[in-house]
Amino acid sequence: MKVLSIVGARPQFIKAAVVSRQMRRVGFDELLVHTGQHYDFGMSEVFFRELELPAPSHYLGIGSGRHGEQTARMLTGIEEVLLKEDPDIVVIYGDTNTTLAGALAPVKLHIPIAHVEAGLRSFNRRMPEEINRIVADHCSDLLFCPTETAVENLKKEGFHNLIGAADIDANRPSSIIHHQFQAPLVVNVGDVMLDLARQVKERLGGEGRGQTEILSRYGLQPHEYVLTTIHRASNTDEPENLRGILEAMRQIARRGLKVLFPVHPRTRKAMEKADLPALADTAGIILSEPVSYVAMIALESEARLLLTDSGGVQKEAYFFGVPCVVAREETEWTELVEIGWNRLVGAKTEAILEATEAILREDFTQKPRPDYYGAGHAAARIVNVLQWFVGR
Numbered sequence: 001m002k003v004l005s006i007v008g009a010r011p012q013f014i015k016a017a018v019v020s021r022q023m024r025r026v027g028f029d030e031l032l033v034h035t036g037q038h039y040d041f042g043m044s045e046v047f048f049r050e051l052e053l054p055a056p057s058h059y060l061g062i063g064s065g066r067h068g069e070q071t072a073r074m075l076t077g078i079e080e081v082l083l084k085e086d087p088d089i090v091v092i093y094g095d096t097n098t099t100l101a102g103a104l105a106p107v108k109l110h111i112p113i114a115h116v117e118a119g120l121r122s123f124n125r126r127m128p129e130e131i132n133r134i135v136a137d138h139c140s141d142l143l144f145c146p147t148e149t150a151v152e153n154l155k156k157e158g159f160h161n162l163i164g165a166a167d168i169d170a171n172r173p174s175s176i177i178h179h180q181f182q183a184p185l186v187v188n189v190g191d192v193m194l195d196l197a198r199q200v201k202e203r204l205g206g207e208g209r210g211q212t213e214i215l216s217r218y219g220l221q222p223h224e225y226v227l228t229t230i231h232r233a234s235n236t237d238e239p240e241n242l243r244g245i246l247e248a249m250r251q252i253a254r255r256g257l258k259v260l261f262p263v264h265p266r267t268r269k270a271m272e273k274a275d276l277p278a279l280a281d282t283a284g285i286i287l288s289e290p291v292s293y294v295a296m297i298a299l300e301s302e303a304r305l306l307l308t309d310s311g312g313v314q315k316e317a318y319f320f321g322v323p324c325v326v327a328r329e330e331t332e333w334t335e336l337v338e339i340g341w342n343r344l345v346g347a348k349t350e351a352i353l354e355a356t357e358a359i360l361r362e363d364f365t366q367k368p369r370p371d372y373y374g375a376g377h378a379a380a381r382i383v384n385v386l387q388w389f390v391g392r
């Protein structure tokens, strides 16, 4: 069975790593296309090395650009690879421009598509990812959802062929009992990010040495710092929003909590352009380059709280039982806001500070954490369904 996986941006290397490992385990012939959307060492190669993702069989070297221009170049490059390789199925991840091109090229060639992380919706069409994910879902044959919320979103858009958890056994493809299933098929497999986050946290050895060493690089003590990441277009491209978030960081640091901020390249450029007062001058604020995934897991899991606009980081906070302030107006991970682990506050300084203070006052130790994201076997389920689908 020949699978062609398409990745290009940081969160995709992370999601693909865990699925790719499972594909190799069961003997799939997997080719990996890297569009080159992210290309800095710390945004790309570090993840291949650390997560043992095989080197891409095709590197398209697309780089940055306007949405249309970037997506068009990817589309041309991916189409050429597909014509040459003629895979049984294409696997795409998430909602970036790489996902969009990775959906459009194969659907036109009648090659089946599996979308990992299907069904997410923010209901904000000004968000570039919202358009990408809607198109990707509607081009796909297998829609692998991370949660029931995602399944419900797809039902509202007319998807009605569902495989339930009772229909698949993570280890036995033959256990898919309803062989009359027709694509497009929606399957709640759980979240691949939970699989990987758990594996890496275990590798770090709980309270072990690896973790202590990573925290000490930044002079941090467990539970005594805020970890923050910001990169959404709605925050970086709006100087008022960026200013609001950075000012909140500054005030949190003044209040005595250290703030570690690994800066996404997009945000670094926006900070330089917006001529904001230098954050680095504030005591207690630690700016760094983007960090590796293993470092990120160590830093997230030991933080007092997280402040972010990242999709992935919002959930990783929950995986580790760390409360999170979400600097956005809406989120795809609504269940975490409803249950009170995450607070959705936008980009205004006051709102961020208010949420931070409320979290610091609350005792989270006994707060329930339901298994919204499965049990850490999403990759096995995905590979199981792929095997059944291609072999049927």
Ligand code: UD1
Binding pocket: 009, 010, 011, 037, 038, 039, 040, 043, 064, 065, 095, 096, 097, 098, 128, 129, 231, 233, 265, 266, 269
């Ligand atoms: C992209 C995704 C976003 C995802 C994020 C993950 C789209 C539309 N957006 O956003 O959904 O959450 O990746 O991090 O696909 N840059 C570098 N070096 C790099 C990569 C980017 O300097 O290795 C800079 C460039 O100036 C570039 C800018 O960052 O123009 C934005 O990069 P781009 O890939 O277009 O979007 P992201 O903001 O990274």
Ligand code: UDP
Binding pocket: 010, 011, 014, 229, 262, 289, 290, 291, 292, 293, 294, 296, 297, 309, 310, 311, 312, 313, 316
């Ligand atoms: N991440 C990382 N290093 C960093 C920042 C984030 O390894 O410096 C990881 C993070 O742990 C998560 C993923 O990148 O697994 C999230 O990607 P990102 O925030 O870039 O994109 P999004 O999830 O918002 O699409």
